[in-house]
Amino acid sequence: MIPLWMYLLVAAAMFCIGVYGVLSRRNAVAILMSVELMLSAVNINLIAFWRYTAPSDMAGQVFTSFVFVIAAAEAAVGLAIIISIYRSRRSVAVEDVNLLKG
């Protein structure tokens, strides 16, 4: 069997790649894609812990389902905001959304 730390390491690597994508990309849709990567990494983490420590209890899979729900809701609203910003600013680079900048 594969030890648990290998699953957790893959999930941690995916999460850190997502963190790098969120912090360094200029395009807002690319930032949203990196956030989806982070959420998927969290899901892998949750299911790995569920399988290895408490596989007869359903809490791990229920938690993962709620993370799916939240990711879907956040992707829909985030993309609606990005489209609405694009309509008024004609650009989706996040450094162009600077009306509140001093």
Add this chain to the structure above:
Amino acid sequence: MLELNATTLAFFVFAILSLGGALGVVTSSNLIHGALYLILSLFGGAGFFVLLSAPFMAAVQVLVYIGAIAILIIFAVMLTRSMTRMTEVYNRQWWLSALVGTLLLLMLALGVIFPVWGEGGMLPNQPVSNEVATTEALGVAFVSGDQFVLPFEISSLLLTGAMIGAIVLARDTEAS
């Protein structure tokens, strides 16, 4: 340590898919390519769910994440094409982001590999038991009065609110 059987091979295939797709997402200059790399990475995640005896989660990942969210992202990429294609991929602090990401990965790897929690301070190398709860138990857990029915109903409210909010935010306001 790891015997060479189909499970280990599948684990490494899915790990390469997930991490390769993730690297493709954060380094691609063409956003459609980035969305396709995201789909590849999410397929790797679905493969992990199958390896971890959660087939319903794998099906939900493919249906919801890939079939709905990734397609929505592709739509948004097509709707927000800017006039110039010469924009750079990274902003000016990309080296700091890479440093932060690497430090976070080192911290997480130390916390995962070395014994800091678990019984006796070690994470389990084998699953505790092979009695895995079925999908029927998941369905019962969602609607059972003493389990998770309240977060289930609240999440349906969240989805309704998100749907209405997305429609209101993205609708065309120039309709006469």
